[in-house]
Amino acid sequence: xxxxxxxxxxxxxxxxxxxxxxxxxxxxxxxxxxxxxxxxxxxxxxxxxxxxxxxxxxxxxxxxxxxxxxxxxxxxxxxxxxxxxxxxxxxxxxxxxxxxxxxxxxxxxxxxxxxxxxxxxxxxxxxxxxxxxxxxxxxxxxxxxxxxxxxxxxxxxxxxxxxxxxxxxxxxxxxxxxxxxxxxxxxxxxxxxxxxxxxxxxxxxxxxxxxxxxxxxxxxxxxxxxxxxxxxxxxxxxxxxxxxxxxxxxxxxxxxxxxxxxx
Amino acid sequence: xxxxxxxxxxxxxxxxxxxxxxxxxxxxxxxxxxxxxxxxxxxxxxxxxxxxxxxxxxxxxxxxxxxxxxxxxxxxxxxxxxxxxxxxxxxxxxxxxxxxxxxxxxxxxxxxxxxxxxxxxxxxxxxxxxxxxxxxxxxxxxxxxxxxxxxxxxxxxxxxxxxxxxxxxxxxxxxxxxxxxxxxxxxxxxxxxxxxxxxxxxxxxxxxxxxxxxxxxxxxxxxxxxxxxxxxxxxxxxxxxxxxxxxxxxxxxxxxxxxxxxxxxxxxxxxxxxxxxxxxxxxxxxxxxxxxxxxxxxxxxxxxxxxxxxxxxxxxxxxxxxxxxxxxxxxxxxxx
Numbered sequence: 001x002x003x004x005x006x007x008x009x010x011x012x013x014x015x016x017x018x019x020x021x022x023x024x025x026x027x028x029x030x031x032x033x034x035x036x037x038x039x040x041x042x043x044x045x046x047x048x049x050x051x052x053x054x055x056x057x058x059x060x061x062x063x064x065x066x067x068x069x070x071x072x073x074x075x076x077x078x079x080x081x082x083x084x085x086x087x088x089x090x091x092x093x094x095x096x097x098x099x100x101x102x103x104x105x106x107x108x109x110x111x112x113x114x115x116x117x118x119x120x121x122x123x124x125x126x127x128x129x130x131x132x133x134x135x136x137x138x139x140x141x142x143x144x145x146x147x148x149x150x151x152x153x154x155x156x157x158x159x160x161x162x163x164x165x166x167x168x169x170x171x172x173x174x175x176x177x178x179x180x181x182x183x184x185x186x187x188x189x190x191x192x193x194x195x196x197x198x199x200x201x202x203x204x205x206x207x208x209x210x211x212x213x214x215x216x217x218x219x220x221x222x223x224x225x226x227x228x229x230x231x232x233x234x235x236x237x238x239x240x241x242x243x244x245x246x247x248x249x250x251x252x253x254x255x256x257x258x259x260x261x262x263x
Numbered sequence: 264x265x266x267x268x269x270x271x272x273x274x275x276x277x278x279x280x281x282x283x284x285x286x287x288x289x290x291x292x293x294x295x296x297x298x299x300x301x302x303x304x305x306x307x308x309x310x311x312x313x314x315x316x317x318x319x320x321x322x323x324x325x326x327x328x329x330x331x332x333x334x335x336x337x338x339x340x341x342x343x344x345x346x347x348x349x350x351x352x353x354x355x356x357x358x359x360x361x362x363x364x365x366x367x368x369x370x371x372x373x374x375x376x377x378x379x380x381x382x383x384x385x386x387x388x389x390x391x392x393x394x395x396x397x398x399x400x401x402x403x404x405x406x407x408x409x410x411x412x413x414x415x416x417x418x419x420x421x422x423x424x425x426x427x428x429x430x431x432x433x434x435x436x437x438x439x440x441x442x443x444x445x446x447x448x449x450x451x452x453x454x455x456x457x458x459x460x461x462x463x464x465x466x467x468x469x470x471x472x473x474x475x476x477x478x479x480x481x482x483x484x485x486x487x488x489x490x491x492x493x494x495x496x497x498x499x500x501x502x503x504x505x506x507x508x509x510x511x512x513x514x515x516x517x518x519x520x521x522x523x524x525x526x527x528x529x530x531x532x533x534x535x536x537x538x539x540x541x542x543x544x545x546x547x548x549x550x551x552x553x554x555x556x557x558x559x560x561x562x563x564x565x566x567x568x569x570x571x572x573x574x575x576x577x578x579x580x581x582x583x584x585x586x587x588x589x590x591x592x593x594x595x596x597x598x599x
Binding site: 044045046047122123126127130131210211212213214222223226227228229230 | 332335336339340351352353354356357360361362405408409410411434435436437440441444445447448450451575576577
C-alpha cells in the first residue's frame with residue numbers, strides 16, 4: 001500500500017496565469033468609479049465629464065454623421081501620410097544602408113533634420129504648400145519618414161555578413177542581394193519603425209489639422225479645446241486611442257504574415 | 264482631491280470674511296493676476312508699476328500668458344485669482360460647464376477711432392475692387408479659432424451686412440502668426456486679426472484694412488475676471504478693484520484723452536518694459552476702455568445669446584450667473 005505524500009508545488013507563485021476576467025473587471029471598475037465620482041456632483045462636469053456623457057455625446061455625433069466624416073477625413077490623411085513617409089523612409093534607409101556615398105550624404109542630413117519639431121515647421125509648410133490637404137499630409141509624412149529611414153538603415157546594417165557572403169558566392173547580383181537578403185533581414189526593423197511611425201502619425205494628426213481644417217479627429221480635438229467642450233474633447237481622445245490600438249493590431253497581423261520566421 | 268481641498272479653503276476664507284476676522288490689508292497673500300504680454304494689458308502694468316494696487320493693500324503677482332483662453336482655464340482651475348482676457352465662446356462654455364467665473368469690469372472695448380482688431384483684405388483683391396465684406400462673398404477669411412473674438416467679429420459683421428454665415432468660408436489657423444503668414448502667402452483672401460499684426464501686414468503690403476472693427480461694431484471684447492474663490496474674499500476683491508479703477512482712470516486720462524505728451528509717453532515706456540514691444544507699435548495699439556471700468560450694458564448677454572444661437576455655447580447663460588459688477592460699484596463708492 002502506498003502512502004500519498006502531498007507535495008506542494010512551490011513554483012506556483014511564478015506561474016503567471018492569464019486573468020481575462022480580472023482584466024475586464026479592472027477596466028469596468030475604473031469606469032464605474034469614474035462615473036460615481038462625477039455623480040457626486042463635487043466635480044464640475046467641465047473638469048471631468050462622466051463616461052456616460054462621453055458615450056452619449058459620441059453616439060449623438062455618430063448619428064449626426066459628424067464622427068464618420070471626421071474619422072474618414074483623418075484616415076485618408078493618415079494613410080496618405082504614412083504611405084508616403086514609409087515609402088520615402090524605406091527607400092532612403094536602404095540607400096544609405098547599402099551605399100557608402102549615400103550614407104555620407106544622408107546620415108548628417110537626417111541627424112540635422114530629425115530633431116526638428118514638426119509643429120515648428122507649420123508656418124513654412126503653409127507658405128510652401130498652402131492650407132489645403134498637401135500641407136496636412138506633409139506634416140504626417142515628415143513624422144513617419146524619420147523613424148522609417150533610421151530603422152531601415154539599422155536593419156540593413158545589421159544583416160548577417162555570412163548570409164551576404166553566401167549569397168554573393170552563389171552568384172547573387174546586386175538587385176537580388178538587396179531583394180533576397182538585405183530587405184528581408186531589415187524587415188523586423190522596418191516593421192518596428194512602421195509601428196512607431198503609425199503612432200507618431202496619430203500624434204501629429206492634431207498638429208496637421210491645426211492648418212485650416214474643418215473636419216478630422218485632430219480638428220475635433222482642437223475645436224473642443226477652443227470651445228472648452230471637455231465632453232467632446234474626451235470623445236476625440238478616446239477615438240484617437242481606439243485608432244491607435246487598431247492600427248497597432250493591424251500592423252502586428254501584417255508583421256506576422258510578412259515575417260513568419262521571427263514570431 | 265485638489266479641487267475638494269480648494270473648496271474647503273474657499274469655505275474657510277469665506278468664513279473668515281464673514282466672521283470679520285479677515286486679515287489686515289497688506290498682510291494677505293499676493294493676488295495672482297493673469298495677463299497677456301500685449302499692449303492691451305497696459306492698464307494693469309500701469310497699476311502694478313504705479314503702486315495703485317499696493318495703495319489698497321493688495322500685491323499683484325503678474326503671471327504672463329500668450330493666449331486668452333489659458334487665462335480663463337487657469338481661473339477655472341483656481342490657479343489664478345484675477346485675469347484680464349478676451350471674451351470667447353470657450354470662456355462661456357467653462358461657465359456653462361458648471362464652473363463659476365465672474366466678469367467684474369471693463370478691460371477693453373472695440374470702439375470707434377481705436378485700433379484693436381481689423382479685417383484685412385489681400386492686396387491684389389483690394390486693388391481688383393474688393394472693398395467691403397459683400398465683395399468677399401464665397402471667399403476665405405482667416406481667424407485664430409472657432410469661438411474666438413475674431414470669429415465673433417466676422418460673424419457679427421456678416422450679420423450687419425445681411426449676409427449668411429455660409430457666405431464666406433471661415434478658416435481657423437490657431438494663431439495670429441499663422442493667419443498673418445497665410446495672408447502674406449496669398450493662401451487666404453482676408454484675415455481677421457489684431458495689432459500689431461494689422462500694422463505689420465499693411466506695411467509689408469500684404470493686406471489692406473477694409474474694416475476697423477471698433478468703427479462699425481463696438482463691443483465688449485475683453486474684461487476683468489475673478490475666480491469664484493477670490494470673489495468670495497470680498498474685502499480683497501473690492502480692494503483690488505479700487506486699485507484697478509485708479510489705474511483705469513490714469514490710463515484713460517493719460518492715454519485715451521491726451522493722446523500724446525509726457526504722461527502718454529510714460530505709459531508707453533512702462534508698457535514697453537513689460538511687453539518688450541517696440542514703442543512705435545505700442546503707441547498705435549492702445550485699446551479703448553471705460554474710465555471707471557464699467558462694462559458695456561447688456562453686451563455680455565448679447566454675446567452669450569449669439570454664441571448659443573450658433574450652437575457654439577452649449578447652454579444658455581443668464582447674465583446674473585456670470586456678470587458681477589458689485590465689486591466695481593463698491594469700489595467706486597469708496598473712491599468718490
